[in-house]
Amino acid sequence: MNRDGFDIERFFQIARAVGHGKALGIAYDQSGPDWAQLTMEARDELVGVPADGIVASGAIVSLVDTCSGAAVWQKLDRFEPIATIDLRLDYLRPAFKGDTLVARCECYKMTKAIAFTRGIAHTGDPERPVAHVTGTFILRP
Numbered sequence: 001m002n003r004d005g006f007d008i009e010r011f012f013q014i015a016r017a018v019g020h021g022k023a024l025g026i027a028y029d030q031s032g033p034d035w036a037q038l039t040m041e042a043r044d045e046l047v048g049v050p051a052d053g054i055v056a057s058g059a060i061v062s063l064v065d066t067c068s069g070a071a072v073w074q075k076l077d078r079f080e081p082i083a084t085i086d087l088r089l090d091y092l093r094p095a096f097k098g099d100t101l102v103a104r105c106e107c108y109k110m111t112k113a114i115a116f117t118r119g120i121a122h123t124g125d126p127e128r129p130v131a132h133v134t135g136t137f138i139l140r141p
Helices: 006-017 019-024 057-076
Strands: 026-032 035-040 047-049 083-090 100-110 114-122 131-140
Touching: 006 026, 006 057, 019 047, 019 057, 026 057, 047 057, 057 083, 057 100, 057 114, 057 131, 083 114, 100 131
Parallel strands: none
Antiparallel strands: 026 035, 035 100, 083 131, 100 114, 114 131
């Protein structure tokens, strides 16, 4: 729990129980003052290329977008509305059904109105990423 009572772990317990978080199965893993790490099991429902078992890139985009936003909340040390302005994903290799995807993102710069993030998604080896991501978020949209 952060200084003002923002508990990211509790937030993701709730987020995983409803809507988009429930559908994707995004789970909290760990966090620090300006970063967050989330996981997502690559289930059958997330496969975009059934013949090869390749996870749909949209599921990976959702994972890293959510993780980037969580990193912003960690840096803010509180929950408040934010919105993704820009998200760039460099998709480096596929993830497959049965993989556990791990996203780790950090909020490395913040102004009064904008937060900047970067991170990776991988399947267990950060030295062999599935994707690199950079994001820009507006605070209090």
